[in-house]
Amino acid sequence: MTGEPVLEAIDxxxxxxxxxxxxxxxxxxxxxxxxxxxxxxxxxxxxGKTTLLSIxxxxxxxxxxxxxxxxxxxxxxxxxxxxxxxRDHIGFIFQSYNLFPTLSALENVRIALDVRGxxxxxxxxxxxxxxxxxxxxxxxxxxxxxxxxxxxxxVAVARAIATSPSVVLADEPTAALDTENGHAxxxxxxxxxxxxxxxxxxxxxxxxxxPYADRVVRIEDGRIVGEERRPDGLDAPEITDLTKRRKAxx
Amino acid sequence: xxxxLAFRNLFHDRIRLAVTLVGILFSIVLVAVQLGLYxxxxxxxxxxxxxxxxxxxxxTFGAKSFEDGGLLLRNGERHQALATPGVASVVPMVVAFAExxxxxxxxxxxxxxGTDPEDGGLAPWSLIKGTWEDVRAPNGIAVDRTYLxxxxxxxxxxxxxxxxxxxxxxxxxxxxxSFTQSPYVYMPINRxxxxxxxxxxATTFYLVKVxxxxxVEQVRKDLKSRLETAEVLxxxxxxxxxxxxxxxxxxxxxxxxxxxxxGVLVGTVIVAQTLYSSTKDHLNEFATLRALGSSSGYIHKVxxxxxxxSAVIGYVLGMIIALAAVLASHDTPLPLVMTPxxxxxxxxxxxxxxxxSALSAIMKVIKIDPAMVFNR
Ligand SMILES: Nc1ncnc2c1ncn2[C@@H]1O[C@H](COP(=O)(O)OP(=O)(O)OP(=O)(O)O)[C@@H](O)[C@H]1O
Ligand SMILES: [Mg+2]
Numbered sequence: 001m002t003g004e005p006v007l008e009a010i011d012x013x014x015x016x017x018x019x020x021x022x023x024x025x026x027x028x029x030x031x032x033x034x035x036x037x038x039x040x041x042x043x044x045x046x047x048g049k050t051t052l053l054s055i056x057x058x059x060x061x062x063x064x065x066x067x068x069x070x071x072x073x074x075x076x077x078x079x080x081x082x083x084x085x086x087r088d089h090i091g092f093i094f095q096s097y098n099l100f101p102t103l104s105a106l107e108n109v110r111i112a113l114d115v116r117g118x119x120x121x122x123x124x125x126x127x128x129x130x131x132x133x134x135x136x137x138x139x140x141x142x143x144x145x146x147x148x149x150x151x152x153x154x155v156a157v158a159r160a161i162a163t164s165p166s167v168v169l170a171d172e173p174t175a176a177l178d179t180e181n182g183h184a185x186x187x188x189x190x191x192x193x194x195x196x197x198x199x200x201x202x203x204x205x206x207x208x209x210x211p212y213a214d215r216v217v218r219i220e221d222g223r224i225v226g227e228e229r230r231p232d233g234l235d236a237p238e239i240t241d242l243t244k245r246r247k248a249x250x
Numbered sequence: 251x252x253x254x255l256a257f258r259n260l261f262h263d264r265i266r267l268a269v270t271l272v273g274i275l276f277s278i279v280l281v282a283v284q285l286g287l288y289x290x291x292x293x294x295x296x297x298x299x300x301x302x303x304x305x306x307x308x309x310t311f312g313a314k315s316f317e318d319g320g321l322l323l324r325n326g327e328r329h330q331a332l333a334t335p336g337v338a339s340v341v342p343m344v345v346a347f348a349e350x351x352x353x354x355x356x357x358x359x360x361x362x363x364g365t366d367p368e369d370g371g372l373a374p375w376s377l378i379k380g381t382w383e384d385v386r387a388p389n390g391i392a393v394d395r396t397y398l399x400x401x402x403x404x405x406x407x408x409x410x411x412x413x414x415x416x417x418x419x420x421x422x423x424x425x426x427x428s429f430t431q432s433p434y435v436y437m438p439i440n441r442x443x444x445x446x447x448x449x450x451x452a453t454t455f456y457l458v459k460v461x462x463x464x465x466v467e468q469v470r471k472d473l474k475s476r477l478e479t480a481e482v483l484x485x486x487x488x489x490x491x492x493x494x495x496x497x498x499x500x501x502x503x504x505x506x507x508x509x510x511x512x513g514v515l516v517g518t519v520i521v522a523q524t525l526y527s528s529t530k531d532h533l534n535e536f537a538t539l540r541a542l543g544s545s546s547g548y549i550h551k552v553x554x555x556x557x558x559x560s561a562v563i564g565y566v567l568g569m570i571i572a573l574a575a576v577l578a579s580h581d582t583p584l585p586l587v588m589t590p591x592x593x594x595x596x597x598x599x600x601x602x603x604x605x606x607s608a609l610s611a612i613m614k615v616i617k618i619d620p621a622m623v624f625n626r
Contacts, residue, residue: 094623102259103254111251111542
């Protein structure tokens with residue numbers, strides 16, 4: 001809708017496990033993420049959400065089908081090249097934050113810059129700027145253990161956007177948070193999509209996230225089964241109604 | 251940030267850090283002691299040779315070490331040597347075991363070294379009391395301070411007996427110890443011959459100085475062909491021969507080097523263990539780094555950083571203990587020796603040990619799957 005897709009999965013099939021435990025987690029998924037949009041990926045447990053997110057994030061490679069990051073095909077690239085794609089284009093946010101417990105908030109953000117070779121005073125200043133932007137200017141020196149879950153997740157958001165990725169992928173970012181903190185994080189992600197014109201994909205079970213979505217993609221049993229978009233001009237609650245109406249239809 | 255993370259990982263688990271450091275410490279101290287003993291022994295074995303001024307050593311056939319020369323050379327060899335082209339001087343030296351009779355009864359073995367420094371022979375070094383002039387007084391000798399008790403004497407002025415002759419201590423050296431544990435007793439050469447009951451021209455070694463400009467190898471060849479009953483060795487050859495005799499024929503050197511090797515092995519195993527378990531504990535963080543797009547080299551650097559930091563800390567602590575051991579061993583029969591060179595070798599050994607130890611941890615993270623960062 002708004003511009004070329006920055007991240008695309010085309011006919012992606014993914015088999016996980018081996019032998020008797022082999023599972024077809026994705027059975028031909030095509031999905032595109034555009035800048036300035038917050039997309040929710042919703043579906044029941046085991047439907048393949050995390051698998052799809054990993055493939056979009058170049059952490060897993062598809063069994064068949066292809067992934068395009070900023071127009072470039074990633075098919076057949078070696079692990080080191082995929083890591084380069086991740087650090088140059090993608091920011092990750094995890095359900096359990098995955099912060100480094102021994103590093104301060106500031107250092108946790110700096111390390112994402114450091115792996116890209118951004119070091120020294122400039123990197124520190126950038127890390128501080130992003131942390132202030134997510135409202136943690138007063139927690140720079142705090143270690144994750146001394147922060148609330150909401151604060152930790154905001155550090156993780158800061159870490160994900162510090163490198164200015166075109167795509168931010170979040171797997172259940174609010175699952176471990178209370179309502180208030182969940183809303184704060186979602187509002188932050190929506191703002192990142194809008195103000196910084198990034199593409200944000202949030203995997204979630206959590207209906208409280210719906211008001212923040214521009215678009216909801218539904219997945220079941222490894223297949224995309226539906227997609228709703230908030231009509232222009234409608235504000236947040238509308239999409240919730242859309243969802244309800246759809247459910248009523250089924 | 252690599253070092254910051256390595257440092258934090260290291261200090262995160264203090265107990266594990268302590269185990270790592272003890273492992274490194276153990277091996278450094280063990281290696282330092284073993285190699286320090288080795289160096290100390292070699293120094294003791296060759297000290298008299300090293301301090302002698304001579305390009306070539308004429309010995310009786312088959313002399314295995316400095317103490318093993320016998321008293322078989324005579325003036326005949328000396329004259330033949332002096333007549334050899336390129337020879338500037340030929341200085342005799344007497345070295346022989348003898349019995350030292352303690353003033354209060356009993357006896358012990360000493361090595362009598364008869365030498366005339368004024369003629370270019372070996373001069374006792376590290377004198378802390380008295381001079382060679384004093385030793386030249388009737389019955390004068392020089393011994394090492396550290397042997398006073400063993401020899402049952404007080405110091406300068408004390409008297410005792412060697413074989414059947416009276417002697418009087420006129421000078422003291424410090425730290426001139428003997429690998430055979432029989433103290434060196436320095437005296438003028440004629441007095442030595444007299445005490446040992448040897449002929450007036452009996453000699454253990456001739457120290458040959460080559461004239462300036464003469465070719466040492468050529469002089470040696472000429473000497474060899476003239477002296478049928480003697481061997482002609484360069485200083486280096488004689489050193490090596492003494493070292494081989496005492497360190498390798500006796501197995502002592504092998505034991506010392508083997509001990510050092512064992513120390514490195516044990517240290518490596520301990521450090522590898524702790525580093526591996528630390529890496530396992532931080533696997534989720536390494537996977538996160540990988541998900542954030544770090545190269546695998548970056549992660550290896552963190553692990554190597556942990557290994558390197560452990561190495562440096564362990565080395566500093568280990569050296570403090572090793573140096574204390576060196577100080578403490580100064581007056582013992584086998585003093586440890588620490589040289590800048592040995593300190594550098596120890597540092598290299600520590601780094602090598604930690605780098606090898608890091609391998610198992612690196613093997614672990616090579617197989618890391620960044621997908622583990624998601625809750626599945
Ligand atoms: N390593 C694996 N080996 C085998 N099967 C796997 C593996 N990982 C996931 N699966 C299976 O693949 C399917 C999709 O898993 P995925 O984690 O993508 O689901 P999800 O939608 O994220 O579920 P949840 O909401 O519980 O997180 C599930 O059936 C799961 O059991
Ligand atoms: Mg999941």
